Amino acid sequence: MTLYIDSSLRACLTLIGLWALIGVAGLLRPMSVGFVGRMLFPLGALCGLALAVVAVTSLGAPPEQAVLKVGLPDLPMHVRRDALASFFLLLLGGSSAGISIFAAGYFRRGEGTAPGLLCLQYHLFLASMGFVLLADDAYAFMVAWETMAVSSYFLVTTQHALGEIRRAGFLYLLIAHVGAIAILLSFGVMQGGSWQFTFDAMRGAHLTPYWATAAFLLALFGFGAKAGLVPLHVWLPEAHPAAPSPVSALMSGAMLKVAVYGVLRATFDLLGKPEWWWGLVLLTIGLFSAVYGVAFAAVQTDMKRLLAWSSIENLGIIFAAVGLGIVFYGVGMDSLAALALIAALYHSLNHAFIKSLLFLGTGAVLHSTGERNLGRLGGLIHRMPWVAWLTLVGALAMAGLPPLNGFVSEWLLLQAFLFAHEVPRTFVNMILPIGAALVALSAALAAYVMVKFFGVIFLGQPRESALARARDAGVLERIGLTWLVLGCISLGLLPTYLIGALRIVVAQFSGAALPRTGAPWWLLAPLAHRQASYSAPIFLIALMSSVVLTVLLVRRLYHYRVRRAPAWDGGFGRLDARMQDTAEGFGQPIRHIFGALFAVKRDLPSAFDPSPRYRVFVSDRIWQWLYVPLGTLVQRTADTLTWVQQGRISAYLTYSFTTLIVLLALML
């Protein structure tokens, strides 16, 4: 019996309202972990699941609109659910279901704010993200957008006793706020003098190319600040590690995708016909962010910061795909534009599941060992097998290895890049294929990062004696992790269903349709006239059968005897955990090759140092080049302007006297 609610829009609104209600319910008994953990968070997860189901069923449905009673007097809040919103609601619901279940088991007393307050902020965060996806006028969008920023700010600063968490929170909210003002201004331009701020009016308003570009650039600045594109990314590696793991999973998985939704909504839906060179701008920024993000991820020594930088890389790839889509759309190659946009949406969904899985994995590790620094972890696969093997699936997926979902979106994007040389613009068709190489480079580097991440944490010998006491994750946490792993595997093995749905989504919001090829369900062959095809199920069956066959043959033909012995110690006897590669060691080749990107400060011990310690600090050049000068500029202007308030009354009187005289002279 499918419970068919008359309109999926009303269903989504009720679910989002339910989220807000659960949040408020948290305040009833703020201090009791039992009530919040066992009752409210699972309820939240159920809502997430229901939202995902409603979204999936409504993907194909025609868009619905409604007007709420709330909002400004002459601009009540409009809401609209169309295919694009449904897809991102699916993403939000799916990933938040797993994360909420994990969070149910994760939060314990005595950490930062009271659990009830945390529940309120968490569910308000979810509800505001949901509402951003449904908002259909500038005011509703901005209210939901900044409520999302404020609630996530409070989640980031749960342990506000620590200085750097406060600093991270401040930087995060500052950049979010400036970004929001930029989005506000771009809406101001988009309404094209019709004084109507509803999205329908904006769709109708036809802007001159000059105003359209201004609106696009402002929107790109605003949404780029929230998505962590490179020049505006400095808050991301600070804020994500500061937040508790389920929150950073939600921020990385869902919030960054809401920024992607924003860009898609602004360029394709509100601005109508995007210019082709906008795509080029987006492509270059995206690719630069990807390489920059993954290079920094490789040299991090804090596991959550490593994942935060890798989020920057993945968002870079998503924006590169969107950029490529805009380039194709601008020059009229619609089916290829659809392919690139499908690759972007697919990668968003993949990244939501993979990154949430990895963040929750680190959360489980953090909770059982209390350690975040890679230098003090290792060998946890023996103590935490469940978490280790589930996180392994996430790591392989993030590295973009074939049977899993990371590879599918990369494959789609590379297929799209393959046609980039047919773009009828002189230089561009030469440069675009190089973009494909950069995507491949960042994917390969992601593999490098994941080997470092998984190897240093779970494999090898435990670097601290305390790790022996590490316990595996609780039942609820395991359910959360398994849900996300199942998501990754199913997205990897059955891409054709989702791509069918994405075809409709892209067709609806951008008008670019990817023609349907008659390929069977198990074969992914998006382009009819090409023989490029990939089938994950067969691929997996082939791989599994060859592995099993080898095992059987070896066991049958030879034997299966195995003996345990100490590892080979190179003959000098003493082999301890400190001899294996540290996190900085693993990043050393990257520091060497990508030296130009990093501002490295080495702390070399002198020859006579009784306790020699080698320390290396890798910091972000962009912080020195862009943010520090900005800070000093404001500082200096503030200093010069304080001269105005110098305390002497005669000075103040002269100010008013001169103003009077000047104005009078003006009036004559």
Add this chain to the structure above:
Amino acid sequence: MTGTPLDLQLLNLCAALLLLLSFAMLAQRRVVTLVSLLAIQGVLLFVATLLLAWRTGERHLYLSAALTLALKVLLLPWLLHRLIRRLQVYWDTEPLLNISGTMLVGLLVVIFAFGLAQPIAALASTATRSAIGIAVAVILLSFVTMITRRKAMSQVVGFLSMENGLFFGAMSATYGMPMIVEFGVALDVLVAVLVLGVFFFQIREQFDSLDLHHLESLKESSTSSKTTPPVSAQSGQEH
């Protein structure tokens, strides 16, 4: 000036004397003479209002003349003299700008005021329309006096001479304001002086001098205070 009736000539004389007086106040350094100059200004204002009342037969002008006499000629100067004796503040220190400098500024201000008042005077129907320029000049001159003075008392005198200028402006432009406003303004000026008197005692008690350079502590220290907002340090990690 010949041919215009006698009272108009007297009115213009009063206006000219008023202008001269505000110039004198600009250059005066002794506080006591400053107050007496204020008193003379009050007298001139009283005479001018009386003349105007007599000329136009407006009854409420007699009332406002009486008010000016009571307030600006008798009560306020007496009050100020008593305060000067109680607080022994007789001398004003060297003003910011030397005397010749202030005079030059005063001259420029007067020229500007006359240029400003030209269009208004052309429209005025009242007989004393030319006096509006002088009223504006008196206001701006007293403004300059307040700026250049370093003693609290002389600043108050500057403030009161500005009030006189305003009254003279109202009187010459529109034969005075409606009664209800006149009373309100007079009441405000009286209360202002009472409040200032209270101020003098407190400033004297706190700083044991009425010099204004004590009152300069509240300002933005441009020295870099340590509590700049925490947009700082870099995200390097220490291993």
Add this chain to the structure above:
Amino acid sequence: MTFLLLLSTPVCGALLLGVFGARRWAAHLNVGVSLITFIAACALTTQVVNSGPLLAAHEQFFVDSFNVFLVTLTAFVGLTTSIFSRPYMRVEMTHGRVAPTRLRLYHSMYQLFMATMLVALTTNNMGLLWVSMEAATLSTVLLVTLYRTPASLEAGWKYFILCGVGIAQALFGTILLYFAAEKVLGAAGGTALLWTHLNAVKGHLEPTVLGLAFVFLFVGYGTKVGLAPLHNWLPDAHAEGPTPISAVLSGLLLNVAIYAVVRCKVLVEGSLHSQLPSQILMCFGLLSVVLAAFLLWRQRDIKRLFAYSSIEHMGIITFAFGMGGPVANFAALLHMTVHSLTKSAIFFTVGHAAQKAGSQLMEDIRGLITLSPTIGWGLMMGSLAILGMPPFGVFASEFLILTTAMREQPWATPVLLAALGVAFAAIFGRVQPMVFGETTAKRLPHPPALLPVFAHLAIVLMLGLYVPPYLADWYRAAARLIGGE
């Protein structure tokens, strides 16, 4: 009748408290009087809403849709401030910062100040408007110097001289206005200064004289609004006076000053037929926003910080009124309401926080959330509201202003964007360490009366999400009135 009740209650309240101000129950009396005023204001509003504008006391007082919502707002904030000042002043007395006899002066001057505010708002006679503004200055000067510290004396002196001189210019402006009006309306019957009549004939008034009048009036009342070059008295007056007074100064006095400036702008714009007054308003508004944003960066005293934030918001409102047009005026009126509500709520929490930490320096105030969650969350929510975070009403008005500015004056938007960003960084950078972080201070003996704070923030939150229809009609009628047909 309600109109007379509205004006007479604060006046006799002032007299009563002048006599019994030092008694223990004086604070309750103060709250009672403010309550009666508030009820009278509500009654007046319903009367004006039902039967349209009201002319009283043979046209000396005029209540139309523009000033009636300001009257209610003033009465409401007066009521909540009096509720807040009861525990606050008791703690100040226990700390020995203010003697009981001074409380008598405090209470009577408080009510006198409320009376002058209400008169200024409802009067139709421009001269009377000037007299009430002057009286307001006098009453607040005595309140600012309540603590008798050297700093408060200096602040009081500067406040008095600067505002005195400013108001004097406004008087000359009124004289010029009277002069120009007399030529058209005739000297008989004293109707030359009544705003309603002036408004009717503003087309025929002499443009040059009105131009000069506007300059004098703008400089006069602009000083009271605290616009950029004339703002110097505001930070000192707010920082040195007792906190209820800073709340009332920021919340009400600035609103009334802007009200006066707008009244004059309506007249002058009618006669001048040129955009000059609007451009002056816009330039000074923008200058105030930028100057205040950068001056925020260097602050160490919390009340000075929020004083500069008031200058910034007044700059935004003046800029909005300068832009003109129905949307901008509507946004400016909404901004006036939410700003006064939020700023007074912030000053309430700041008052308690400063009392608890024993100093107004921001370095000494730490970890408010652990000390007393209501103050901590109140301050955090208040500063987020004043910084224009969406769920709150300040964002709604800033939303309209910024989007209108983007279309009307695109050159102004990058400046606004930069100023809002710098202001956000400065204020939030200071508030965050105060609210979060550990603390050593002891808990407050008297439980803080934070009902007003959360009442204000609730209203601002409500205004952010849902503006009730009758309130919206008010604003629209007022916006039409200001913007002209």
Add this chain to the structure above:
Amino acid sequence: MKPIEILTQALELLAALAAAPLFLGWVNQCRAWLQNRRAPSIWLPYRGIRKLFHKDAVIAANASPFFRLAPYVVFGAMVVAAGIIPSMGTRLPFTVAADAIALVGLLATARVFLSLAAVDIGTAFGTLGARREMMVGFLAEPALLMVIFVASIISATTALPAIAESLATHRLGLYPSLAFTAIAFTLILLAENARLPIDNPATHLELTMIHEAMVLEYSARHLALMEWAAALKLFNYACIGFALFLPWGISIGTGSPLSLLASIPLLGAKLTVTGAALAFIETISAKLRVFRAPEFLAIAFMLAVLGLLVHLLLGA
């Protein structure tokens, strides 16, 4: 699924499994001759693998189950890769499921599993080897992808058999773009298979070895599988080279089963020539410092990009 296709697929898999150690033995033999020392017998790799399969496996105390799973996955991956590459015929039913990009992904999977297994024991050599293997990997992958890109742009498809078919049926002629890409591919082949300029296959000097360091901890059947997988990888890379650059002789889709038989000796000939060439390259080049590898692979990448640009400009 016509019988000819199943036959081709089975034939290719078996040929790969059988010929890989032989090819490795042949390369070692050539190298020995060129360095005028007595060459080991060509069947030495077979004997080595058989010997190892008979031994008891010795595993480190702290090895996790992952350590024992990895060799099978690496070997399985190489077998599947052999199934994708058209060494003899292009009628391969399995290639529908995986195109060239999937092949690159498969090689990456093998590399990741090998590195993780190396890190698992936690010795200095394993992690050192893993780190260097991944470095070479992430530098080589974009270049390899660029090579495949050029080929697929020329033949408008990314499925390897289709590429081989279209290149085979091309008019004979000098294709500069393909020439540049061929050189780039050889450089990548050397880097990926740990041949001399990047890593010396024969050495056990801890500080220089990359591939050997990772399999240091393996013994008996696991080591045998790893050795066999390495041989298979070299064989697969060689076959990719033939498919892209020497496609003549591979039986095309329209060809009769006879052409399938004819292609076997041709493959043998190509392998012998390539083996000799490989040995020759190794004898004349010395091992690069590890941090010279990026420049080495950057040259490969530049050549591939040059090939692409040349193709776009000249259309050849």
